[in-house]
Amino acid sequence: MIVDAIKQAAHGRWRSILALPLTRDDAGGQPCPKCGGEDRFHTDREFDDNGKVYCRGCLSKGSGDGISTFAWFNGIENKEAIKQLASELGVSVDRDNAPKRDLIEAVCIEKRMPVDAFKQFEPTLAKRGNREVVRVPVWNSKGEKHSYFDLWSNDKGKFARARAVVAPSGAAAMVFPTSLFPVASVTMI
Template sequence: MPSRKETPLKDRARGRWHEMLPALGLPRQILTGKHQPCPMCRGKDRFRFDNKRNEGTWFCSHCRAGDGISLVMKAKDWDYRTAAKEIETLIGSATPVDPPLERGEADKRAALNELWRSSRAIQPGDAAGVFLFNRVGITTFPDCLRFACNIPYRDDGRTSWHPGMIAKVTDPTGRPTSLHRTYLTHDGRKADVPDPRRMMPGSIAKGSAVRLMPHDGVLGIAEGIETALAASRLFGVPCWAALNAGTLSEWVPPEGVEEVIVFGDYDANHTGQVAATTLAQRLHNQSGIKVRVEIPPYPGQDWNDVLVAQEDAEKARYNRDTAGATYG
C-alpha cells in the first residue's frame, strides 16, 4: 500500500470535500449540487458543485471549472502550498463517503436496506463485539449498531471484503437516513484499509446522528461512535454520535431534550473545539436549551482516549498495589 507521502493530496482528499470545505470557510449551501452564487466571483446563480468522482469538482460560467483543491485556492486566494497545508490539517478527521455510483435514489435506498438486512445483532465474541469491548469496555450493545460478516470495500477500482460494524444514522424526525460502516479484522481491530470508517453513498439529512441509547431529557452528543460511548461511561449520561465535526455542528436534538452536553474533541487544528462551541452557541441562541461543552484535558484527545488512559492508570495502580501481596 502506498505511503501517505506517495499518495497525491487529490487522492487522499477524495470523498472528504463535503466536510472539509465548510471547515475551510466556504458556505455549506454551495455544496447542494444546485446552481448557487459563486464563492469566488460572487456571480449570481452561475456556480454548481457537482463533485464528480468525489473529487470536489465544480464549474462556474465565469471562473471556469476545477476540483476541490482549486476551489479552495480560488475562494481563499491562496497559493497551492497554503491550500495544501490547510487541507492536510483536515484530512485525518474528515469522514469519507464512498465514491458515488451511477444509480438513482431508489437504488441507493435498496443498497442501504440490503446491507442492514445482511447484518445481525452484535455479540460479545464477534469482530464488532470484540472491537467495542477493547475500545470502550462494553459487553451489551445498542440496537442501532449491528455486525456484518462481509462488507465490500471499494478503492481505486478494486474491491475487498471485510467484517464490520454497521451504524444506523437517524434524522431529527427519527427516520433512518443512512448507514455508517467501520471496517474490521476478524479479531476485532480496525481493518488495514485507507479509510476504515465510511458513510454509504447518498445524501444525509441535516441534523442526523447515531442514536446509541434512550434519553430522559439530558443528552450528550459527540463526534465518533466510540467517543460517544466512552463519554457516556465517563459522565453517566446517555450520548449519541454525530460521526464527524461537520455534522456535530449541525446536529438537531430531538423533542423532549432539556439539556445537552457537547463532548468535543481536542484537535490540534481546533476543528473539534470549534464544532462543539458552534453547536452549543446555536442551541443556546435558537432553542433556549441548557447546554455545556466538555473538552478533553490534553491536545489530540477525544473522550475515548480519556477513558482508555483512565482504565490503563487503574490497571497500573492495581498491579502496583498487588505486586507485593502474600496470601495464606
C-alpha cells in the first residue's frame, strides 16, 4: 500500500522527482547518467507517469517503475528508495496511519469505468482468498440477485464459483439488469 501511495503521489511528476540529467525531453537515445554510454539510455514513453527508464548497457530490461529508477540511479535498495521517496512526497510509511486507497475507485480508474455510474450497481468490498476485491452482484433472468462477480487490480475479474448463469442456448452468460433496480416483472435481456 505504501508503494501504491508513492506511485499515486508521484504520477505525472517523475521527471522532476528523479531529476535525472537528461539531454533530451523525448524518449530517444541519450547518454546514460549511470554508466556513461553515449546513446544507450532512454526513458519510457510515459516516463512522467511511471518513471521507467532503459539503458542498453547497464539496465537492459528497464527499471520497472519510478521507485526502481530512483534506487538504481542512487545505488540503493528498493526498500531504502521507498523510505526516501515517501519522506520526499509526504507519504506515511507507518502502515497503521497510511492512507487507505479506495479500491472501488482504483478498479474503476483501471477499467476505465465512471466511478459514480459503477457505484449505482452496489459494489462492495470483500475478500477472495487473501485478496481484497470489489464484489458486484449478478442478477438472474428473473431479476433476482443470485451471484456475484469480483474485480481487482491487474486482472479481468472472476465469477463466484459454480454459479454461472446459463442462457437458453446452454452457454454460460452474465445477465446485466436493464435498470439499476431490477424488478421481477421486468424482462431481463
